[in-house]
Amino acid sequence: GQQVMQIPQYQHVQEGEDFTTYCNSSTTLSNIQWYKQRPGGHPVFLIQLVKSGEVKKQKRLTFQFGEAKKNSSLHITATQTTDVGTYFCAGFYGGSQGNLIFGKGTKLSVKP
């Protein structure tokens, strides 16, 4: 079946440092979504990228979709303690494969 690989598994940063998580699929994606899950919570949608090479920004968060639509990244500038949680990418392959496949996530901890 389809797989979405995500690295790193963990990231510990000092408050104010930047953070990046990367997502990769072996086959072309129709779109990719990003979710954040706080400790004890459920995944919450952040954004969806659809177009090849697309870049979207949400305040300190920058999301990119690769030209080949096989990889994506999430970059957080100047992390804050409120950024703590696990960030998941989820790939949608489209066509008859309508399921949304999640990566294993990157757990971010921020030291104040």
Added chain:
Amino acid sequence: GAGVSQSPRYKVTKRGQDVALRCDPISGHVSLYWYRQALGQGPEFLTYFNYEAQQDKSGLPNDRFSAERPEGSISTLTIQRTEQRDSAMYRCASSSREGNTEAFFGQGTRLTVV
């Protein structure tokens, strides 16, 4: 409803018993997904529906697992003859249309098989 509702929130069952987990999606949402999430892992796809039709059940681990959504709204995930390895958080999500839009997750059902 206002959000995706799952019940029960917690379920402890003895090995060998059957369990039924319920998901009430956001009203009018077309797609409904079931995931299983182990601690520290990402949601693992189990199955999904568009309206009442089960589109893909390739993620169901074995034939003890089944799901239905008979009227295109509420869905039930049933696990027969539970085993300890079935212990996990089971999450349901719904979206307004298939796959290419935001999925809203419920709080999940924590299943413990003893």
